[in-house]
Amino acid sequence: MIRILRQIARTGLVSEAAPPPDEALRARAPEIQAEILALLGRALAIRQVDAGSCNGCELEIHALNNPYYNLEGLGIRFVASPRHADMLLVTGPVAKNMEPALRIAWEATPDPKLVVAVGDCGCTGGIFGESYASCGKVANVIPVDVTVPGCPPTPLAILQGILTAVTARAAGG
Amino acid sequence: MRIPGLNLQWKALPGEAPAAIAAVGEWQWTEAARLVREGGGRLVALWGADHRDLAEDEDEYSVYAAYAVKDGLAVVELLVPDSAPAFPDLSGLFPAAGRMQRALFDLLGIGAAGAADTRPWLRHGAWPEGAFPLRRDFDAAKLPPNAFTDYPFVRVEGDGVHEIPVGPIHAGTIEPGHFRFSIVGEKVLRLEARLGYVHKGIDKRFEAFTVAEGFRLAGRVSGDSTVAFAWAYAQAAESLLGVVPPPRARWLRAMFLERERVANHLGDLGALGNDAAFGFALAQFMRIKEDWLRENAAVFGHRMLMDLVVPGGVARAFDAAQAEAMIATSHAVEREARELRAIFDEHAGLQDRFLTTGRATPELARALGLTGLAGRASGQACDLRVDFPAVPYGELAVRKAGSAAGDVAARVAVRFDELLESLRLVRAIALAAPDGELAEELPAPRPQAFGVGWVEGWRGEAFVALEAGEGGMIRRCHAHDPSWQNWPVIEHAVIGNIVPDFPLINKSFNLSYSGQDG
Numbered sequence: 001m002i003r004i005l006r007q008i009a010r011t012g013l014v015s016e017a018a019p020p021p022d023e024a025l026r027a028r029a030p031e032i033q034a035e036i037l038a039l040l041g042r043a044l045a046i047r048q049v050d051a052g053s054c055n056g057c058e059l060e061i062h063a064l065n066n067p068y069y070n071l072e073g074l075g076i077r078f079v080a081s082p083r084h085a086d087m088l089l090v091t092g093p094v095a096k097n098m099e100p101a102l103r104i105a106w107e108a109t110p111d112p113k114l115v116v117a118v119g120d121c122g123c124t125g126g127i128f129g130e131s132y133a134s135c136g137k138v139a140n141v142i143p144v145d146v147t148v149p150g151c152p153p154t155p156l157a158i159l160q161g162i163l164t165a166v167t168a169r170a171a172g173g
Numbered sequence: 174m175r176i177p178g179l180n181l182q183w184k185a186l187p188g189e190a191p192a193a194i195a196a197v198g199e200w201q202w203t204e205a206a207r208l209v210r211e212g213g214g215r216l217v218a219l220w221g222a223d224h225r226d227l228a229e230d231e232d233e234y235s236v237y238a239a240y241a242v243k244d245g246l247a248v249v250e251l252l253v254p255d256s257a258p259a260f261p262d263l264s265g266l267f268p269a270a271g272r273m274q275r276a277l278f279d280l281l282g283i284g285a286a287g288a289a290d291t292r293p294w295l296r297h298g299a300w301p302e303g304a305f306p307l308r309r310d311f312d313a314a315k316l317p318p319n320a321f322t323d324y325p326f327v328r329v330e331g332d333g334v335h336e337i338p339v340g341p342i343h344a345g346t347i348e349p350g351h352f353r354f355s356i357v358g359e360k361v362l363r364l365e366a367r368l369g370y371v372h373k374g375i376d377k378r379f380e381a382f383t384v385a386e387g388f389r390l391a392g393r394v395s396g397d398s399t400v401a402f403a404w405a406y407a408q409a410a411e412s413l414l415g416v417v418p419p420p421r422a423r424w425l426r427a428m429f430l431e432r433e434r435v436a437n438h439l440g441d442l443g444a445l446g447n448d449a450a451f452g453f454a455l456a457q458f459m460r461i462k463e464d465w466l467r468e469n470a471a472v473f474g475h476r477m478l479m480d481l482v483v484p485g486g487v488a489r490a491f492d493a494a495q496a497e498a499m500i501a502t503s504h505a506v507e508r509e510a511r512e513l514r515a516i517f518d519e520h521a522g523l524q525d526r527f528l529t530t531g532r533a534t535p536e537l538a539r540a541l542g543l544t545g546l547a548g549r550a551s552g553q554a555c556d557l558r559v560d561f562p563a564v565p566y567g568e569l570a571v572r573k574a575g576s577a578a579g580d581v582a583a584r585v586a587v588r589f590d591e592l593l594e595s596l597r598l599v600r601a602i603a604l605a606a607p608d609g610e611l612a613e614e615l616p617a618p619r620p621q622a623f624g625v626g627w628v629e630g631w632r633g634e635a636f637v638a639l640e641a642g643e644g645g646m647i648r649r650c651h652a653h654d655p656s657w658q659n660w661p662v663i664e665h666a667v668i669g670n671i672v673p674d675f676p677l678i679n680k681s682f683n684l685s686y687s688g689q690d691g
């Protein structure tokens with residue numbers, strides 16, 4: 001226990017001392033949280049679906065959960081079931097073998113649902129394209145609100161994509 | 174001498190991987206497998222190619238098996254006639270061959286004669302029975318609509334036996350796959366996985382790339398192993414092109430590979446702590462990993478180091494100031510990792526969850542061909558960086574990690590050992606990498622030229638076989654992820670454990686779905 005406390009003391013609160021790229025984000029955090037609260041009255045619940053990714057995009061989504069990005073502090077959390085989700089965060093070209101599961105997840109997500117397609121693959125089919133085994137971009141299978149290009153996109157870009165989708169929904173009512 | 178006891182005409186393949194290829198007949202195909210098995214060798218990969226358009230008399234396919242033997246990689250090629258597209262089953266000798274053979278049939282229509290399990294593996298219904306995507310006359314435009322099919326799981330009968338289906342979409346942010354548990358109470362009697370959900374046709378897709386450009390796709394076979402696969406691809410391309418990368422490039426590749434190993438081990442150690450209800454570990458390791466990835470981006474331009482290993486060399490290097498910064502970071506990470514390791518070791522709750530959980534004994538590991546990091550944690554002392562060191566590993570004298578315990582604790586311990594060793598390697602490379610050019614010019618490939626690559630990634634051996642076509646294009650490229658060997662072992666390692674321990678056991682192997690699905 002002593003060791004743990006020492007380690008915590010030494011590290012401090014990382015999310016409060018985020019390096020430069022996150023400064024803008026940190027400054028905006030209260031505003032973002034307020035926006036999400038105003039829109040949903042609670043935290044934004046995201047269900048991630050890997051529809052055929054190379055797993056690179058998943059690693060960057062994982063990174064979003066590290067202390068630098070302070071996701072919970074922004075009022076965003078990942079949930080286990082699409083039934084509890086406001087948003088699907090979909091990666092990969094949609095593998096044909098995942099096409100039925102993606103449709104089921106989308107149908108199970110309550111309206112009004114948001115879909116963010118993450119990564120070049122999700123945006124366009126990316127390097128895998130369309131083939132006997134790949135449906136290509138996510139929008140070929142389910143409606144997409146926002147796309148986040150990059151291979152993989154940085155955690156910050158993914159976060160911005162998520163916020164863009166929320167803000168657009170707020171603006172559109 | 175590649176396979177003692179068999180008189181074959183070995184043709185050495187030039188390049189970094191210590192490999193040779195020989196043609197075999199049907200009898201020799203089986204005999205080679207038997208002799209490799211008896212000699213303590215391993216099956217690395219099994220794949221096929223459609224060569225019917227090139228054959229002089231009867232149309233033919235090739236089926237290949239790559240074995241790890243004492244003096245390197247022994248690739249055998251069996252020609253299979255179009256009139257009887259089958260080859261002798263290897264799964265009796267190498268159980269890991271079973272799923273590879275099923276995939277080979279799904280994609281190329283060549284079956285393993287005598288195999289017990291012939292259920293489709295990658296074909297879930299996206300293409301119909303009798304259509305084979307890797308055949309050169311396959312026409313994707315003529316496919317019927319996607320018709321997802323159920324899978325005949327093996328049923329366990331008995332009093333009080335329940336089935337729990339999980340997936341393909343899991344609760345967390347992880348890749349998709351289906352797991353079927355048969356349980357009594359909370360205890361797992363049997364686990365059967367159905368994979369292939371993220372099959373996106375990578376082998377076929379390679380045919381749309383030139384030999385010079387295919388590294389980008391290779392680097393996305395399994396994103397967490399992008400360096401390992403891009404390097405294996407580059408080795409294969411350089412082998413068939415007769416190109417030797419400049420010394421500086423070879424040292425840089427090792428820098429990328431070790432940085433990739435560090436990043437993945439950091440992430441896994443945090444996640445393993447978290448799965449054992451120790452959230453503090455996750456936050457700490459994720460923070461250190463984020464710093465590490467940011468340094469990747471600052472020095473090399475990409476957080477995950479994608480597209481940096483290219484055939485002929487590398488795309489980026491570091492300068493003296495960056496070398497110093499990387500050395501300092503590596504020291505800092507090492508200090509923190511040692512501190513965290515001490516915390517892990519002292520934490521009774523963690524040790525309780527890790528010890529004896531998810532055990533793969535050395536006997537089981539040997540029988541099933543468990544490879545890479547998980548293999549080393551189960552007494553399988555293989556590490557290509559030590560056994561067949563490419564430049565610069567010979568000079569760096571990598572220390573091989575290992576344990577015979579085979580449980581989650583052993584896989585955690587091997588990760589810590591390898592993390593610390595890779596941090597040392599990063600510093601050694603930053604100090605000693607020679608100056609010079611970053612890449613060689615690439616000549617045009619000769620049609621049908623063939624090469625292989627074989628690299629010890631953080632998870633295990635990444636293997637690539639490459640055949641050139643006309644006009645600089647790829648004719649056939651097969652990328653093999655070590656997860657092929659290791660997935661079936663998880664099914665054994667969970668037996669007798671409780672269902673709630675499955676996520677921890679699964680994470681302790683951390684296998685790639687994308688890599689095995691292809």
Ligand code: SF4
Pocket residue numbers: 052053054055056057091092093118119120121122126127150151152153393396
């Ligand atoms: S966008 Fe890039 S990292 Fe993401 S799934 Fe596609 S290939 Fe992988």
